[in-house]
Amino acid sequence: MEETLTTILEEEEEQEETTDQPMPDVPQNPNSLASDDASDSHSESESDSDSEDESQQKVELQTLETELSSNPSNYDSHVQYIRLLRKMGEIEKLRQAREAMSLLFPLTPSMWQDWAKDEASLATTQPEAVAAIEKLYERGVFDYLSVSLWYDYLTFVQEYDPMVRDCLPAGISKARNLFERALTAAGLHVTEGIKLWEAYRTFEQAILLTIDESDIQAKEKQNQRIRTLFQRQLSVPLVNMKSTLQAYKAWEVEQGKVLDVESSDLDGISSHVATAYQKALEGYNARVHLEEQISRQDISDSERLQQFVIYLKFEESSGDPARVQVLYERAIADFPIASDLWLDYTRYLDKTLKVGNVVREVYSRATKNCPWVGELWVRYLLCLERGRASEEELAAVFEKSLQCTFSTIDEYFDLFLTRADGLRRRLSFTGEVGDYSIIRETFQNASDYLSQHLKNTEGLVRLHGYWARLELNLGKDLNAARGVWESLLKICGSMLEAWKGYIAMEIEAGHINEARSIYKRCYSKRFAGTGSEDICHSWLRFEREYGTLEDFDHAVQKVTPRLEELQLFRLQQESKSTDERENSSKKKAREKRRPGSDLTQEQSPAKRQKDAAQNPKKAYGKDKAHEPNLVETNEVEEMNAKIDNENSRNEQMKDNYGKQQMKDSTPGKTKVYKDQCTAFVSNINLKANSEDIRKFFSDVGGVTAIRIPQDKFTGKSRGLAYVDFSDDAHLAAAVEKNKQMLLGKRVSIARSNPNRNKKDNSRSDGQREHVHGADHSSTAGGSATQKHRVDNVPIKGKNTFAVPRAVVKPLGWTANEPKTEEGDEKPKSNDEFRKMFIKK
Structure with a gap:
């Protein structure tokens, strides 16, 4: 048998070689010694080469066997192992290898064809051998849809089954059943299904030839069978429909009808056949483009899969479940491990067919192709339950699913729950004992497996709660139900839901004392969030509804100190949190007041006024050279607000303000910008960046730097920009672009000159350019606007000690003498100082 298989393989290799190779030169004298020596040398070299190949194959074979023994799930190793055994002619090992792989993975159609071909080459004379090969074909057509595999199967049966070959009634019936199965599985295949239809017609026509000419009734019956096959095929959208129509018309002519075979019209054909043909032709024309897309070889696999999805949506919209199913089978034959494709396929079958062997077989193949998808196993179990599968089959599928590796623990959880649901329904509603x-x-297996992964989770509480209810209601075992809860408390004792579920079960069963004892065990435990308070209040409600007065008083006695303790703890935590927030706020305030930060100028007028009203010290801050204590009156606030409103409308003050925002990265140091050749651009789109402004001035040229001031708090653009140019000529050209559009807004462009504000003349260029080392938020170091505020403050009353010395100089004060004021001989207490602030 090994020699037979080896011969077949050699013939296949010879067929694969090109036939246009030049023939080797034939020696002129075949009897010459030189020719004999060359021939002997060539034979020896071939023998040595074969010996080396054989030893190399044995080494490779041993390596693959070692790999498969350690890792049976390696698909590629299985394929290589089978290919090598087939090449070496190891028949028994080859059978075992194929069987081992088929248990783990579905084999491809080509692998089934090779297997059946190898077995057919060894023995086909014995009936049991033919039956064994037919089983191989049956297993093959079950795994994937393949027209070529079905065709080989049909051909093998017609050739090797004696009853079919001799056209015996039993053989004819067997062949017809097989052809009908093939048409159901693949007869709707648009591009390849025609092969099966034509093979079926050929078979029926061969039977017609075996009927005796005198048996007119039998011949007429067979002719009608062939006519029906033609008409069935013409009603299906397939390739070459016009040629099929012509073949049908030619056949009818042979039967005595007068038809124009060459024409494509439907004259002389019955109306129902013509209508069905026209409809099928329209369906084929609607699918031609889709068939071309899924058959393209110049696109990637992901794109082809997407084209299949588009095609499937079209078929689903047409409303023919048989066509949708065939197309899904074609798609998964090309993409067998596309899990989303299997999920969509099974979901469609659940919706349209719901029950039946078809759906069950699809789920079986889906879990075999994509065993790592937990949802497929869950729906497989539900499908088996709908189909009234036996407990043995359900248990086998469930055990097989647990051997798979899923990506999330939730998939295992859902699988256990699905199995428990099915068992509960079987015992509760089906009436089965x-x-x-x-x-x-x-449930015990689920708890053992999931507890380590779902500790202190609602899922584990849900699982045990379900288990405990079934122990109580179906198992009628209260102690077992309590044992379930107790085992859960050992794992999730810090979860309030676990205790409440245990208590709820006891109350539902009417065991009030047992529920009370659980409250006593858990009321003093610490739970997450407000759980500790909740369990205390829950105990009090429980005693109100179920307990006596003594029980209620006892609960109050236990719960009250616990609630007080928890309340004190909450207050401490809140106080600690408040302190942390205040410390964080103070830290941020100190960072804002550090040298180089001008807090007063950076804040808006409304913000400064609000801060001054709420916290005078925070509003004015402390300076290293001055330490004022200023009490602002309502008159001062109103006057400062008016000044701020006037300044906010001043366009040139924006220029000054923007310049003060250009800070160097070194704390306490301001970067110098003289603006000798700078354009000030305003009304800029807030989305504009430096690149947009550079493009705007690209026709001018000469741009050396661009600065966009940003808001300190939001970090967004303020709608302003400073553009430095290399010389005055480029600057003048840039100013001429005034009022032009930039990103949808008409910008204003002027030569930058912050010194033209007369109120700011007190600060010379030298003052602006020196390095600032003091705090800019102090009153003495403020701008002219700030001086204008304090110089006009009317000082009234005796409490002038709280006014900065820069504002009020008491009578008799000199630089060398400390001032003395009435009423300031004795330091004031905190209460007196507070009353002074709120007196008015």
């Missing part, structure tokens, strides 16, 4: 211990064992 079952053993409750199966449910208990399932």
Whole structure:
């Protein structure tokens, strides 16, 4: 048998080689010694080469066997192992390897064809051998849709089955059943299904030839069978429909009808056949473009898969479930491990067919192709339950699913719950007598497996709660139900839901004292969030509804100190949190007041006024050279607000303000900008960046730097920009672009000159350019506007000690003498100082 298989493989290799190779030169004298020596040398070299190849194959074979023994799930190693065994002619090992792989993975159609071909080459004379090969074909057509595999199967049966070959009634019936199965599975394949239709017609026509000419009735019956096949095929959208129509017309002519075979019209054909043909032709024309897209070889696999999805949506909209199913089968044959494709396929079958062997078989193949998808296993179990599968089959599928590796623990959780649901329904509603211990064992396995992964989660509480209810209601075992809750408390004792579920079960069962004892065990425990308070209040409500007065008083006695303790703890935590927030705020305030930060100028007028009203010290801050204590009156606030409103409308003050925002990265140091050749641009779109402004001035040229001031708090653009140019000529050209559009807004462009504000003349260029080392938020170091505020403040009353010395100089004060004021001989207490602030 090994020699036979080796011969087949050699013939296949010879067929694969090109036939246009030049023939080797034939020696003129075949009897010459030189020719004999060359021939002997060539034979020896071939023998040595074969020996080396054989030893190399053995080494490779041993390596693959070692790999598969350590990792049976390696698909590629299985394929290589089978290919090598087939090449070496190791028949028994090859059978075992193929069987081992088929248990783990679905084989491709080509692998099934090779297997069947190898077995057919060894023995086809014995009936049991033919039956074994037919089983191989059956297994092959189950895995994937393949027209070529079905065609080989049909051809093998017609050739090697004696009853079919001799056209015996039993053989004819067997062949017809097989052809009908093939048409159901792949007859709607648009591009390849025609092969099966034509093979079926050829078979029926061969049977017609075996009927005796005198048996007119039998011949007429067979002719009608062939006519029906033609008409069925013409009603299906397939390739070459016009040629099929012509073949049908030619056949009818042979039967005595007068038809124009060459024409494509439907004259002489029955109306129902013509209508069905026209409809099928329209369907084919609607699918031609889609067939071309899924058959393209110049696109990637992901793009082809997407084209299949588009095609599937079209078929689903047409409303023919058979066509949708065939197209899904074609798609998964090309993309067998596309899990989303299997999920969509099974979901469609659940919606349209719901029950039946078809759906069950699809789920079986789906879980075999994509065993790592937990949802497929869950829906497989539900499908088996709908189909009234036996407990043995359900248990086998469930056990097989647990051997798979899923990506999330939730998939295992859902799988256990699905199995428990099915067992509960079987015992509760179907009337079948079952053993409750199966449910208990399932939950115990789930708890053992999931507890380490779902500790202190709602999912684990849900699982045990479900288990405990079934123990109580189906198992009729209260102690077992309590044992479930107690085992959960050992794992999730810090979860309030676990205790409340245990208590709820006891109350539902009417065991009030047992529920009370659980409250006593858990009321003093610490739970997350407000759980500790909740369990205390829950105990009080429980005693109000179920307990006596003594029980209620006892609960109050226990719960009250616990609630006080918890309240004190909450207050401490809130105080600690408040302190942390205040410290954080103070830290931020100190960072804002550090040298180089002009807090007063950076804040808006409304913000400064609000801060001054709420916290005078914070509003004015402390300077290293001055330490004022200023009490602002309502008159001062109103006057400062008016000044701020006037300044906010001054366009040139924006220029000054923007310049003060250009800070160097070194704390306490301001970067110098003389603006000798700078354009000030305003009304800029807030989305504009430096690149947009540079493009705007690209026709002018000469741009050396661009600065966009940003808001300190939001970090967004203020709608202003400073553009430095290399010389005055470029600057003048840039100013001429005034009022032009930039990103949808008409910008204003002027030569930058912050010194033209007369109120700011007190600061010379030298003052602006020196390095600032003091705090800019102090009153003495403020701008002219700030001086204008304080110089006009009317000082009234005796409490002038709280006014900065820069504002009020008491009578008799000199630089060398400390001032003495009435009423300031004795330091004031905190209460007196507070009353002074709120007196008015």
